[in-house]
Amino acid sequence: MITLRGLTKRYGDKAAVSDLSLEIAPGKVTGFLGPNGAGKSTTMRMILGLDRPTAGEALIGGRPYAALPRPLTEVGALLDAKAVHPGRSARAHLTAMARSNGIPVRRVDEVLETVGLTAVAGRRAGSFSLGMGQRLGIAGALLGDPRVLMFDEPVNGLDPDGVLWVRRLMRSLAAEGRTVFVSSHLMSEMQLTADQLVVIGKGRLLADAPVTEVIAASSRNAVRIRTPRPGELAARLAAEPMPLQVTRSDAGELAGDGERADERAGELIVTGAPIERIGMICHEIGVPLYELSPQEASLEEAYMELTGTSVEYGAGAPQKAGV
Amino acid sequence: MANLTGLRARGDHNGDRENDGDRGGNGGAHGRGGGAVGGGLPGAVAAEWTKLWSLRSTWWALFAAFGVMGLMSAILATSTASNNTNAITTDDQGVVQVSGIAVGATDLVQFVLIALAILMITGEYATGSIRTTLQWVPLRDRMLAAKAAVTAAVMLPAGVALGVLGTAVAEPLLGRWGRLSAGDAVADVLAVGVYLALTCVFILGVGTVLRSTAGALTTAFLLLMAVPMLLVNSSVKALGYVADALPSTAGRHFMAGEGGPYPPAVGLLILAAWAVASLALGTVVLRRRDA
Numbered sequence: 001m002i003t004l005r006g007l008t009k010r011y012g013d014k015a016a017v018s019d020l021s022l023e024i025a026p027g028k029v030t031g032f033l034g035p036n037g038a039g040k041s042t043t044m045r046m047i048l049g050l051d052r053p054t055a056g057e058a059l060i061g062g063r064p065y066a067a068l069p070r071p072l073t074e075v076g077a078l079l080d081a082k083a084v085h086p087g088r089s090a091r092a093h094l095t096a097m098a099r100s101n102g103i104p105v106r107r108v109d110e111v112l113e114t115v116g117l118t119a120v121a122g123r124r125a126g127s128f129s130l131g132m133g134q135r136l137g138i139a140g141a142l143l144g145d146p147r148v149l150m151f152d153e154p155v156n157g158l159d160p161d162g163v164l165w166v167r168r169l170m171r172s173l174a175a176e177g178r179t180v181f182v183s184s185h186l187m188s189e190m191q192l193t194a195d196q197l198v199v200i201g202k203g204r205l206l207a208d209a210p211v212t213e214v215i216a217a218s219s220r221n222a223v224r225i226r227t228p229r230p231g232e233l234a235a236r237l238a239a240e241p242m243p244l245q246v247t248r249s250d251a252g253e254l255a256g257d258g259e260r261a262d263e264r265a266g267e268l269i270v271t272g273a274p275i276e277r278i279g280m281i282c283h284e285i286g287v288p289l290y291e292l293s294p295q296e297a298s299l300e301e302a303y304m305e306l307t308g309t310s311v312e313y314g315a316g317a318p319q320k321a322g323v
Numbered sequence: 324m325a326n327l328t329g330l331r332a333r334g335d336h337n338g339d340r341e342n343d344g345d346r347g348g349n350g351g352a353h354g355r356g357g358g359a360v361g362g363g364l365p366g367a368v369a370a371e372w373t374k375l376w377s378l379r380s381t382w383w384a385l386f387a388a389f390g391v392m393g394l395m396s397a398i399l400a401t402s403t404a405s406n407n408t409n410a411i412t413t414d415d416q417g418v419v420q421v422s423g424i425a426v427g428a429t430d431l432v433q434f435v436l437i438a439l440a441i442l443m444i445t446g447e448y449a450t451g452s453i454r455t456t457l458q459w460v461p462l463r464d465r466m467l468a469a470k471a472a473v474t475a476a477v478m479l480p481a482g483v484a485l486g487v488l489g490t491a492v493a494e495p496l497l498g499r500w501g502r503l504s505a506g507d508a509v510a511d512v513l514a515v516g517v518y519l520a521l522t523c524v525f526i527l528g529v530g531t532v533l534r535s536t537a538g539a540l541t542t543a544f545l546l547l548m549a550v551p552m553l554l555v556n557s558s559v560k561a562l563g564y565v566a567d568a569l570p571s572t573a574g575r576h577f578m579a580g581e582g583g584p585y586p587p588a589v590g591l592l593i594l595a596a597w598a599v600a601s602l603a604l605g606t607v608v609l610r611r612r613d614a
């Protein structure tokens with residue numbers, strides 16, 4: 001369990017993290033999302049006692065990180081895969097790490113095996129590729145068999161096989177009842193991995209909810225209707241006292257063509273109305289339906305909507321290439 | 324499931340996990356017992372020790388230190404011998420203490436070991452691995468104390484061995500101009516070890532405060548070499564007193580034995596005070612600063 005209470009960090013007069021209060025519960029994968037510069041890494045550094053909060057506190061099982069007698073046996077974290085001395089071998093790095101916290105040194109070979117680095121354990125970490133570095137970082141996080149795990153963009157640089165492996169690893173760590181807190185920019189990956197989401201923007205909390213809820217709250221959730229009488233249904237829906245939006249996605253297809261037009265389905269996408277209500281309306285006005293299906297927003301869409309106004313370092317409009 | 328080999332390997336750990344139940348709840352009790360079951364200062368020292376010897380640069384630095392000591396001692400010994408035998412009589416040094424040659428060579432040799440001590444901390448800032456280190460040992464004073472302990476534990480015997488080497492190289496080259504008494508030689512060689520250990524600990528604190536390798540090396544050179552030389556050669560007497568209070572001058576008086584402005588023990592105390600002060604400052608700075 002990680003508890004943040006009014007956690008705040010300012011660098012000069014720039015607030016990197018503002019008054020963040022939340023609990024990250026065990027037994028779940030909690031995804032930590034937010035645009036570049038939102039304050040994710042800063043928050044994680046404060047949880048590990050690396051950066052000192054300007055105000056508030058970050059607790060692990062009720063205690064600050066620095067008060068943990070053998071921190072690596074309680075919190076495993078991968079913040080920056082490059083934060084390993086390049087001149088040291090993977091095995092030496094993990095051995096020193098194990099000794100620092102009184103962890104049996106045989107764990108080193110176990111975690112090297114887990115992350116698939118056994119064959120290169122004696123090589124200097126500086127010669128590792130980005131993905132190998134990430135694996136070494138994950139090995140370090142697992143070394144002390146901790147109850148709390150924290151990963152800052154762990155799949156960054158991993159091959160598809162590695163991404164899948166990390167996803168399964170996170171899921172199984174959470175299934176064992178551990179607290180798993182992981183930041184990422186890969187929404188599709190988070191949708192598959194996370195149970196709970198914490199979204200921040202410009203250092204402020206934007207959402208702390210189950211993934212399903214975050215997606216359900218999106219206005220991009222829609223209902224898709226195929227009917228031979230789309231015009232009639234669209235008109236009726238427009239009369240509803242709801243802020244719904246109807247889009248014809250088959251523009252022009254129904255025009256002309258006499259009787260056969262009746263059989264050709266028109267397609268409507270309706271947002272802002274529950275599927276049950278739409279079904280009832282169709283029934284009331286006797287419009288036949290070929291299809292009535294929910295179109296769930298992706299996490300990416302829900303995320304974009306949430307963070308739309310909090311993107312700090314957004315790209316400008318793409319420049320026209322080759323004048 | 325099949326490919327999660329690591330988690331299967333972790334099974335035995337998960338077993339005891341269930342037994343110790345709610346860790347958060349009995350955290351206090353766990354906290355008190357924590358030092359005894361591993362970690363703590365001994366763990367931090369073991370980690371620093373492992374880290375130091377797993378870098379090639381450590382071996383190179385020690386190798387270089389012995390090389391420089393051999394070379395310097397040879398140069399000093401032959402020049403002493405030739406000064407005594409050449410036509411110029413004003414530069415004659417007469418019969419010298421053989422181990423004194425090793426003490427003299429330490430002035431230069433120290434910089435190789437100082438570089439090693441500096442890298443123990445600034446190397447971590449340069450590579451970002453300081454964050455990893457503090458993740459392992461979050462207590463700043465413990466982390467720095469562990470580095471200081473390892474520095475002293477390496478530099479003291481290295482210094483003694485260097486002193487022995489310097490003496491051994493100088494002895495045949497000095498020939499009849501060398502005087503070797505076991506008691507004095509042992510005292511000199513031990514003094515070199517103590518001096519190097521304290522100086523390196525002192526400079527470790529400086530490196531902690533400055534974080535940059537170049538900055539710390541420059542400071543070390545100025546403080547240990549350039550400034551004392553300027554002060555001693557200045558005509559203002561008060562500046563000479565200041566020079567005597569600087570770590571390297573104090574260390575030299577300590578190693579030289581009787582005959583200095585204060586007894587050798589005072590020199591040792593002054594040098595130790597510098598080391599303690601720089602570690603204290605380093606700890607304060609580490610506590611205040613974000614990693």
Ligand SMILES: Nc1ncnc2c1ncn2[C@@H]1O[C@H](COP(=O)(O)OP(=O)(O)OP(=O)(O)O)[C@@H](O)[C@H]1O
Pocket residue numbers: 011015016034035036037038039040041042043
């Ligand atoms: N040491 C520092 N000094 C000054 N400003 C900093 C420092 N560290 C972070 N910041 C600022 O704090 C803000 C949050 O940075 P942080 O690295 O936590 O963002 P992030 O959410 O991890 O971003 P990304 O997704 O790009 O990794 C940024 O505006 C950054 O410039």
Ligand SMILES: [Mg+2]
Pocket residue numbers: 040041042152
């Ligand atoms: Mg980041």
